[in-house]
Amino acid sequence: MNVILMGPPGAGKGTQADLIKANFPIPHISTGDMFRDAVSKGTDLGKEAKKYMDSGQLVPDEVTIGIVEERLAQDDCKKGFLLDGFPRTVKQAEALDRALAQIGKKVEAAIDIYVPEDVLVERISGRISCKNCKAVYHLTFNPPAKAGVCDKCGGELVQRSDDQGEAVKKRLEVYAEQTNPLIEYYEKQGTLHRIDGNRNTMEVFADIKKVMESL
Ligand code: ADP
Ligand code: ADP
Ligand code: ZN
Numbered sequence: 001m002n003v004i005l006m007g008p009p010g011a012g013k014g015t016q017a018d019l020i021k022a023n024f025p026i027p028h029i030s031t032g033d034m035f036r037d038a039v040s041k042g043t044d045l046g047k048e049a050k051k052y053m054d055s056g057q058l059v060p061d062e063v064t065i066g067i068v069e070e071r072l073a074q075d076d077c078k079k080g081f082l083l084d085g086f087p088r089t090v091k092q093a094e095a096l097d098r099a100l101a102q103i104g105k106k107v108e109a110a111i112d113i114y115v116p117e118d119v120l121v122e123r124i125s126g127r128i129s130c131k132n133c134k135a136v137y138h139l140t141f142n143p144p145a146k147a148g149v150c151d152k153c154g155g156e157l158v159q160r161s162d163d164q165g166e167a168v169k170k171r172l173e174v175y176a177e178q179t180n181p182l183i184e185y186y187e188k189q190g191t192l193h194r195i196d197g198n199r200n201t202m203e204v205f206a207d208i209k210k211v212m213e214s215l
Pocket of ligand 3: 130131132133134135150151152153154155
């Protein structure tokens with residue numbers, strides 16, 4: 001199962017990826033998580049990525065493609081993978097296709113979660129996540145039992161710096177410009193599945209599960 005999850009910031013990719021991971025035995029590869037991890041560790045990659053992430057821009061393709069290729073070469077990806085937040089540009093999609101072709105694989109499903117922009121802004125501005133285990137909550141739609149504390153591990157819940165201020169608007173613009181063309185890209189390949197993400201989490205997941213089970 002080689003699957004990619006697409007959708008604008010706030011569409012619910014991370015939330016759905018957690019459910020997919022619990023139901024299908026494939027690793028979840030999120031480029032956003034990989035970059036945030038590098039930033040928090042203060043590595044060279046993190047220092048480079050932070051410049052772009054803070055302003056809501058994409059990290060350059062060469063950097064991003066490199067870390068994904070390295071990750072896909074690891075053993076646990078032999079049985080398949082769930083890519084979340086990659087590809088985000090046509091260049092990245094082409095590089096992914098080339099890298100997979102070299103090992104006799106291809107993208108089997110591109111799942112695009114679509115949500116109206118006003119709902120995206122509401123979701124992004126209320127998103128909080130655990131500093132420790134990275135679990136994602138929402139102040140209104142999915143609040144923790146105790147304010148500021150992770151239900152799963154007791155860790156501290158914080159807001160992402162790029163979920164505030166100008167970076168939110170910029171990310172939505174960048175998505176419309178640079179990532180939307182991928183819908184046509186995968187439609188042409190015959191692998192596109194569009195899912196209405198403006199429903200409750202389990203309804204969205206039921207449709208994604210059907211797609212995954214059909215592979
Ligand atoms: P969201 O969950 O809001 O869609 P992500 O966590 O996927 O956001 O990404 C956060 C930031 O990390 C992006 O704004 C961008 O700067 C960087 N990033 C993540 N994935 C990519 C990618 N495939 N290409 C370039 N930059 C990326
Ligand atoms: P993405 O990874 O696409 O940026 P997330 O999965 O982090 O999106 O979700 C963004 C925010 O919206 C989070 O606060 C999450 O709890 C909330 N959320 C996710 N799915 C839904 C849904 N179906 N209904 C309401 N809120 C949701
Ligand atoms: Zn936690």
